[in-house]
Amino acid sequence: MRYVVCIKQVPETTDVKINPETNTLMRDGVAAIINPFDMYAIEEALRLKAKTGGTVTVLSMGPPQADAALREAISMGADDGILLSDRAFAGSDTWATSYTLAMAIRKIGNFDVILCGKQASDGDTAQVGPGIAVHLDLPQITYVRKIESIDEKTIVAERLMENGYEVIQSPLPCVLTVVKEINEPRLPSLKGKLAAKKAVITTWKAADLQCDPKFTGLEGSPTKVVKIFTPPARQGGEMLKGEPSEVVPQLIAKLKDAILGAAN
Amino acid sequence: MSDPIKINEKCVFCGACVKACPFGAITQAERKTVPVIDLMKCTLCGACVASCKFEAIWMKEKSAAKIDLSSFKDVWVFAEQHDGVIQSITFELLGEGRKLADSLGMKLCAVLLGSHVQERTAELIARGADKVYLVDRPALEHFQDESYANVLIDLVKRHKPNVFLCGASTIGRSLVSRVAVRVNAGLTADCTGLAIDPKTLNLLQTRPAFGGNIMATIETPNARPQMATVRHKVMKEAEINPARKGEVSMETIAEVLLQSKAHRLKFVPEVETTMNIAEANIIVSGGRGLQTPENFALLRELADVIGAGVGASRAAVDSNWIPYSHQVGQTGKTVCPKIYIAVGISGQIQHLAGMQSSDIIVAINKDADAPIFKVATYGIVGDLFEILPLLTQQFRKVLGK
Secondary structure, three states, X not given: OEEEEEEOEEXXXXXXXXXXXXXXXXXXXXXXXXXXXXXXXXXXXXXHHHHHOOEEEXXXXXXXXXXXXXXXXXXXXXXXXXXXXXXXXXXXXXXXXXXXXXXXXXXXXXXXXXXXXXXXXXXXXXXXXXXXXXXXXXXXXXXXXXXXXXXXXXXXXEEEEOOEEEEEEEEOXXXXXXXXXXXXXXXXXXXHHHHHHHOOOEEEOHHHHOXXXXXOOOOOOOOEEEEEEOOOOOOOOEEEOOOHHHHHHHHHHHHHHHHHHHHO | OOOOEEEOOOOOOOOHHHHHOOOOOEEOOOOOOOOEEOOOOOOOOOHHHHHOOOOOEEEOOOOOOOOOHHHOOOEEEEEOEEOOEEOHHHHHHHHHHHHHHHHHOOOEEEEEEEOOOHHHXXXXXXXXXXXXXXXXXXXXXXXXXXXXXXXXXXXXXXHOOOEEEEEOOHHHHHHHHHHHHHOOOEEEEEEOEEEEOOOOOOEEEEEEEHHHOEEEEEEOOOOOOEEEEEOOOOOOOOOOOOOXXXXXXXXXXXXXXXXXXXXEEEEEEOOOOOOOOOOOXXXXXXXXXXXXXXXXXXXXXXXXXXXXXXXXXHHHHHOOOOOHHHXXXXXXXXXXXXXXXXXXXXXXXXXXXXXXXXXXXXXXEOOOOOOHHHHOOEEEEOOHHHHHHHHHHHHHHHOOO
């Protein structure tokens, strides 16, 4: 079985600020990590591999520095890493990103399960996983919280919904996006760290993927960011002071109307 | 391939572009040198081009639209139904969609997929739909990613909507991501603001990114439909007017489009939940300060009395005090209820990312320096084990329960 995990390198914190003088994102000194949701996807692929045998390939589109994210995945136990890095990919939105990743997965070939985190912590769109599925004309199971069974032809997985979960059966190959509940990612082993150091990361450019330039980067991205800004800061609130017997009636007086209003 | 953006010899090294770049992609090693654009960070947003007074930055122009944008008409809303019940997010979309349709001078249409749902079309019309596209087939009884997407792709190709809105629910996000790719549309996730640009008539889609620390406005200048998922509880529900008239269009769909490789074996409703927190107008949320899983009972009691859903911080979920579906925050759910009551939650940035757009935030915590107080509308420093039961008891009296 061949497992392909798509990962993204993101800033370690979402606590980014806009410099009010220059109106630019202040990202200096913020470390880059693997998107937290992708860690669960890597872990799940490793667990599936332990069950069925096979290989785990990690795939990322990003700047040359994203090499570090792929090596970290290898240190956890992934077999190999592929980086998609090309100036032609600059300006990609989720349409172009899912196209580019899908072209790479096609080139990898022979895949059975493609795993992604449910969304990235910087963009929060949750659109790339399903996008890959459509570009490859594959079924998908999104928001997976548990894989109930897998064999060479079929997977049964639980999808987390707002009010419960669905049990979904899909033939392979198939695209999964996973939520945090699915597992607890392992820490890299010493052996893994050594392997990651020695690993040769394959880099593919647009030409290697036979991408149609109409569909990559800026040209392939229907959406355009026209403005970024800081949301208005919440005003520091009112502190209610006193013994519980004093503050509770105060709070109730403040909330009563809102609660009655919310009930309607 | 040549670079899509370049700084040419007209550059006077003023550094204006370095400051203008929202993504920190332009650096200038020292004064009197030409700045360098890091194309891996650059999103080709054009902010630097606008900032340069010397026309020294050249950016590749995106090809103009290859399709006739004017042939795309009307504002569509995907009507999400579970077991034949139209979900409230749909009414919020109709409320917002009405405004957009009016400013574009177009019709507001709802798209309803399901089995035996025809009588539900009246509800959609009463909430403002001028037209309902109905696909009523046994195969569409439950949501299935592939068949639902296939039907929508077919309808979009056939009727060419200008704007297509969908709720940012599990179903919505899984569904329209497929549709947008297939019809070559731009799709913006999780919008909290929508407006029509009066000059270009493009849809301006505003959404939070970086866990709500940054807002971005996005448009789709050269493709149609302009697709967006919209966050629950942000837009106001359309009011009901039973006297409204509207048209129902029964759509025929090729059988092959209703097939799905993946299919649902069963649905297991969560027993724990008193209320879906994504839907709740009030949420009472507990964190590490509750100390034991048993103490969540105190929280549930208050929630019952005031009609709230129960949320939790990551710490409480990771300690297995409450299932993951209740987790609010960056790796859990993003909620924006009218009232969010945080009990024993310190307010790490990851938690704030999931709840800071709530209308009213109440924080109860024993640590006066807890960051949660910085976003709280009302804060109480004190022992939650004293305050919580008292609050429940007095609310019960006040609300007459």
